[in-house]
Amino acid sequence: MATVFKLIFAVSMLFTLLVFCRGSIVGVCYGRNADDLPTPDKVAELVQQHNIKYLRIYDSNIQVLKAFANTGVELMVGIPNSDLLALSQFQSNADSWLKNSILPYYPATKITYITVGAEVTESPNNASAQVVPAMHNVLTALKKVGLHRRIKVSSTHSLGVLSRSYPPSAGAFNSSHAFFLKPMLEFLAENQSPFMINIYPYYAYRDSPNNVSLDYALFESSSEVIDPNTGLLYTNMFDAQIDALYFALMALNFRTINVMVTETGWPSKGSPKEKAATPDNAQTYNTNLIRHVINNSGTPAKPGEELDVYIFSLFNENRKPGLESERNWGLFYPDQTSVYNLDFKGRGVVDVPKNSTFTGxxxxxxxxxxxxxxxxxxxxxxxxxxxxxxxxxxxxxxxxxxxxxxxxxxxxxxxxxxxxxxxxxxxxxxxxxxxxxxxxxxxxxxxxxxxxxxxxxxxxxNTTAMASTSSSSPSQIEVFVWASRFLLMTFLGLLNIA
Missing domain, CATH: 1.20.58 (Methane Monooxygenase Hydroxylase; Chain G, domain 1)
Structure with missing residues (x-):
């Protein structure tokens, strides 16, 4: 019997290590607010061709869920704000939603997250009070079928959930949202679910170009912004906004909750007043973002911290209201051609405007x-x-x-x-x-x-030279290999002792 317990312990430690060494991921948001998009089957082919492994969808559309069966692509499935009332009122509604919308397609379609509501504080009909009850009911439904450890439950928010984000160390939640934020944070901490945030440095630059430099918004700044309270140095707005959220969480003593960016990106086209909305800027932002994330750079307040990010969005969506930029966030045109070149592994070259002149x-x-x-x-x-x-x-x-x-x-x-x-x-x-x-x-x-x-x-x-000039600190893979060997030897030792 003792041997069995030791085996379980060793295996659980190995699985813990596998999760720990996963590294940050980059996904893409698949919005469908358009009337000219390819069929979900074609989209699934496109996603695989471009090595996109993680996708966020905004509802539980049957055709989309079927299309991604057996593709290996991990889906984040959304529950729209319009469904919150029903799911928050009765457990039976959440049970039925899970039974009809998720279980028929799982696990052939890999579903890892369910987002209950989206930016509820920004919606015209504020449904904030319904979010946490709906989250509890969805989690209970998952527990009934034994999927609560495989599928995490959370909700997405805009940066407007903060009342203050500068300097990052002064980050604070808007007190008007406290009535639903506190129970939500307690839910996330208890269930080890991430706080999901949508972050757009583009808007910060567009709306305040005199206070925010374009280079700072694009990860291209050669200068640093110093947080006067902590002395931390920031070279890009993305990190500053993430840290503002971390400091807001720490101020409420929620230090164990991880942050996940469920939307970020840059538009490739805009109205005459949106001069920064260009293909070159969009490519620069997203390319630098991917490299920043997959290198596990972390942020000044959380160096080396894993951070999962989803780029908005897969396609240009011609039915979205608002300024011209709102319809031009896509990485692809509806005909599936690329708006600009982007490598999701963070290893490809960065293209630049034609006829540019440089001195390196x-x-x-x-x-x-x-x-x-x-x-x-x-x-x-x-x-x-x-x-x-x-x-x-x-x-x-x-x-x-x-x-x-x-x-x-x-x-x-x-x-x-x-x-x-x-x-x-x-x-x-x-x-x-x-x-x-x-x-x-x-x-x-x-x-x-x-x-x-x-x-x-x-x-x-030059392969050998490359390796010899790399950083002396061990990579994640090296750490994983070392730790795996250590656990294996420990496990064998336990068996021998038994």
């Missing part, structure tokens, strides 16, 4: 592919570089360091840069019929190293 560190520049040209022109330029251009393109072949991400723009960027560096790094060498652009940021990633002028280094030959 010590004059170093690189040449990458532009997303402003057609796929046909890009493919032709890549074929020329790897053929008559005499570029060694072995590094972008399958299983080689620069093959992933397996996209035309990434492969072309590596080939363009190799040709550019081998031919004197001149403007002409980065032309490629208008398909190439010069940048001053090293596009290298992981073990894929982009050469510079005067070197013949390839990505494959």
């Amino acid at each position: 560190f010590n004059g170093t520049t690189w040449c990458i592919a532009s997303s402003n040209v057609s796929q046909l022109d890009l493919q032709s330029a890549l074929d020329w570089a790897c053929g008559p251009g005499n570029v060694d393109c072995s590094a972008i072949q399958p299983s080689q360091p620069c093959f992933e991400p397996d996209t035309l723009i990434s492969h072309a960027s590596y080939a363009f840069n190799s040709y550019y560096q081998q031919n004197g790094a001149s403007d002409v060498a980065c032309s490629f019929g208008g398909a190439g652009v010069k940048v001053d940021k090293d596009p290298s990633y992981d073990n894929c190293l982009y050469m510079t002028t005067g070197t013949n280094k390839t990505a494959a030959s």
Whole structure:
């Protein structure tokens, strides 16, 4: 009997370690407020093609849930505000909703979160009082079928739930929401569910450009904003807003609740007064966001803290009301073509505006592919570089360091840069019929190293050098491997003792 208990203990420790080492994730919001979107089946194919592993949907649409069965994509399913009254009044309503909307599709469709209401404090018909009772009823329904540990229950909020967010250390919740926030926070803490927040630095910049710099909103700032109370240094607004929420939680003594960003992003098009709503700014924000998140950078107040983030949104939605920007947050057009290039693994190159001129560190520049040209022109330029251009393109072949991400723009960027560096790094060498652009940021990633002028280094030959110059601190994978071995040895030791 003692051996069985020791086995259970060791296995539970291993599962705990697996969760601990998961790392931050980046998902995408799949809104459907449009009349020209592809069918859910087509959307499921698109999502898989672009390595999107996590998706937020705003209701429990049957066709959507069916489409993502057996795809491995994890879904966050929403309960609309219009359903809160019924679910908050009677447990039987929550039981029926779960039975009809979730259980027929689970576990073939991976559902990991249920969001009860969305930004209720911002809705015209404030349903705040109904949120927590509905959350309790949904959780009870999950407990009845044994899914309460696999599917977490929470609710999403706008940053307007805070009355103060600057400086971050002075972050505080709006007292007018206290009547429902306190029981909600108690629910989240007790059930180890995250506080879900929607954060948009774009709006902060758009509405107050004299107080917020564009670079600070885009993760591009070279200067720092100092919190006068803590001395913490902030180089971007995203971190500052997240920390304001953490400090608000700590002020109420809810220190164990994690934060999850359920919406953030940047529009690619806006009205004449929304000059910052451009494809280049949207690409810059989301690319920098992804890198920031998957590197587990954390925030100044929570360094190294995991933070799950969902980018808004998958498609442009033509039926959304308001300014032009409201209909142009999508990563994809309804015809499934990309609005701009984005790598969800955080490893791809960042494209820049065509005809831009840069001067890099010590004059170093690189040449990458532009997303402003057609796929046909890009493919032709890549074929020329790897053929008559005499570029060694072995590094972008399958299983080689620069093959992933397996996209035309990434492969072309590596080939363009190799040709550019081998031919004197001149403007002409980065032309490629208008398909190439010069940048001053090293596009290298992981073990894929982009050469510079005067070197013949390839990505494959530099794998060892890359590893030797990396940070001396162990990676999550190294920690996981070490800890797994430790637990395995401990487990075997326990069996021997028994």
